[in-house]
Amino acid sequence: MKVNKKAKFIRRRLILTFLLVIPVLLYKGYKEFNSKMVQANKTVAANKITTTNNIKEETSGKKENYKEYKPEVNRSNVSSEGQKYTYDAKEVKDILDNKGKNDGEKIVFLTFDDGPSVTVTPKILDVLKNYNVKATFCLIGKEINASEGSKNLVKRIFKEGHALANHTYSHNLKSLYPQNKTNVEYFMEEVEKTNSAIKSIVGQDFNTRVLRMPGGYMSRKYYSDPNLEEFNAKLEEKGMYSIDWNAYDFDSEGSKKYAAELLNEVIKSVGTKEKVVLLMHDTYGKEETAKALPQIIEYLKRQGYEFRTLS
Ligand SMILES: [Zn+2]
Numbered sequence: 001m002k003v004n005k006k007a008k009f010i011r012r013r014l015i016l017t018f019l020l021v022i023p024v025l026l027y028k029g030y031k032e033f034n035s036k037m038v039q040a041n042k043t044v045a046a047n048k049i050t051t052t053n054n055i056k057e058e059t060s061g062k063k064e065n066y067k068e069y070k071p072e073v074n075r076s077n078v079s080s081e082g083q084k085y086t087y088d089a090k091e092v093k094d095i096l097d098n099k100g101k102n103d104g105e106k107i108v109f110l111t112f113d114d115g116p117s118v119t120v121t122p123k124i125l126d127v128l129k130n131y132n133v134k135a136t137f138c139l140i141g142k143e144i145n146a147s148e149g150s151k152n153l154v155k156r157i158f159k160e161g162h163a164l165a166n167h168t169y170s171h172n173l174k175s176l177y178p179q180n181k182t183n184v185e186y187f188m189e190e191v192e193k194t195n196s197a198i199k200s201i202v203g204q205d206f207n208t209r210v211l212r213m214p215g216g217y218m219s220r221k222y223y224s225d226p227n228l229e230e231f232n233a234k235l236e237e238k239g240m241y242s243i244d245w246n247a248y249d250f251d252s253e254g255s256k257k258y259a260a261e262l263l264n265e266v267i268k269s270v271g272t273k274e275k276v277v278l279l280m281h282d283t284y285g286k287e288e289t290a291k292a293l294p295q296i297i298e299y300l301k302r303q304g305y306e307f308r309t310l311s
Contacts (some may be wrong), residue, residue, distance in 0.1 A: 001027075077311055079207035082161035085134040086311035089210050089241040095138035095275045096244055108276040108305040110297075111245060113167055113212060113282035116143055118151040121282045123290035125156060131297045134161050136310045137282070138212035141169035141194030144201070151201050158202045163309035165210035165243070169193040173215055182220060182227040184234055191240075210310045217242040222255050243310055244277035247271075249296070251289045252281050259292035266296050276305065 047049060078086055089106065094100035110128075115121045115137055128135055137157050144154055168176060169190035176187050191211065199206045213220065222226050235242060247269040249262040257265070271275050278296075280289050300307070 037257060058220060073208040073270050075205055076166045077206065079158050079202075079310060081159070082134060082163060082309065084160060085309050086163065086306070087308040089193060089243060089310045092275070092277065092310055093241045093243055096246060096277060100275070102274045104274070106274055106303065106305045107308050108270075108278060108300050109170070109308055109310055110278050110280065111138055111165070111212065111243075111310070112136070112282040113138040114140055114143070114171065114281050116150045116151065117282060117286075118147065118149040119284055120286045120290055121153050121157070124282045124293060125153075125160060125162075127290060127293045127297070128162070129160060131294070131301075133297055133307045134163070134309050135307070136163040136165050136210065138165040138167035138210075139194065139198065140171045141190065141197045142171070143283070144194070144197045154201045163210065163311050164181060164198055164202075164206070164208055165212050166191050166194050166198075166208055166240075167212045168214055169197075169212045176214060176222075177225070180225065181222050182231045183226050184227055184231050187231070188234055188238070191238075209244050211235065211240050211242045212244075213242050216244045218244050225245045243277065245277045246273060246274050247278040249278070249280045249289065250290065251286055252310070257288060258293070261287050262288060262292040263295045263299065266292075267299060270300070270303070276300075277310075 076083070076086075086107070091100055092109065110133070112121075112124060112135060116139060121137075139154065144150055154164070168187070170176070176190065195206075195208070198208070210236065210301075220231075224229075247266065249269075250257060250265040251262055266278065270278065280286075280293075282289065297307075
């Protein structure tokens with residue numbers, strides 16, 4: 001009996017111990033399992049983050065490619081493509097003022113005033129592209145802001161390597177030169193307005209030193225404009241140069257001329273000049289200028305001229 005009792009007691013202890021151990025083991029097992037699961041989840045989560053980042057990078061990479069065209073202009077009036085064709089505007093001004101030296105290099109600067117126009121400017125650009133020749137476009141702010149089409153043309157002019165010059169905002173002689181005297185403050189306001197119009201299209205870094213005065217700087221001199229000194233000081237302060245011309249196709253003078261006549265005017269006015277700033281117009285109604293341009297370019301090429309832009 002005594003033995004039986006002892007055996008019973010031992011059995012009970014064993015069962016009790018067993019019953020106590022099982023939950024401990026189970027708990028331990030659960031903990032281990034749980035920690036493994038947490039680890040596994042962490043890995044999955046980490047992988048997910050990496051994947052998400054990759055997707056994000058891929059997406060932003062794609063976005064970069066589709067980013068709107070923003071040329072690097074480095075505070076100049078040409079795109080990076082146009083840099084190769086530029087010529088210092090200050091030197092050109094000196095040449096026109098007979099202060100510059102001739103160096104034996106025949107250079108022509110094609111300049112197109114009063115644009116952009118959605119009818120003629122594209123034709124001019126097509127011809128220039130065909131001959132791989134760069135020009136300078138003297139833009140009127142009002143014409144730039146006229147339509148989405150004209151704004152797109154400014155972008156095209158710039159992208160294709162041509163130079164942009166400022167030709168005031170309104171081109172209104174009565175407002176710019178009231179009583180035949182330059183209203184310096186108002187004039188510069190218009191210059192700024194046109195500059196802003198161009199900047200909004202080709203980028204805030206845009207800057208042009210080239211000014212083409214409506215009617216020309218020469219007309220201000222001709223009329224002995226009393227405000228010319230003040231105006232010159234303002235231009236110097238702004239680092240700008242007023243560039244006139246020494247050759248002209250006469251597409252805005254007198255009666256309407258046909259392409260052949262425009263070419264003759266170019267031949268006459270270019271003469272034997274070594275450096276030529278040729279004035280033409282790409283505004284509305286100047287289709288004959290676009291028509292004459294291939295022959296004008298071919299003639300100038302035959303004469304040995306290199307084509308550069310004012311910058
Ligand atoms: Zn003009």
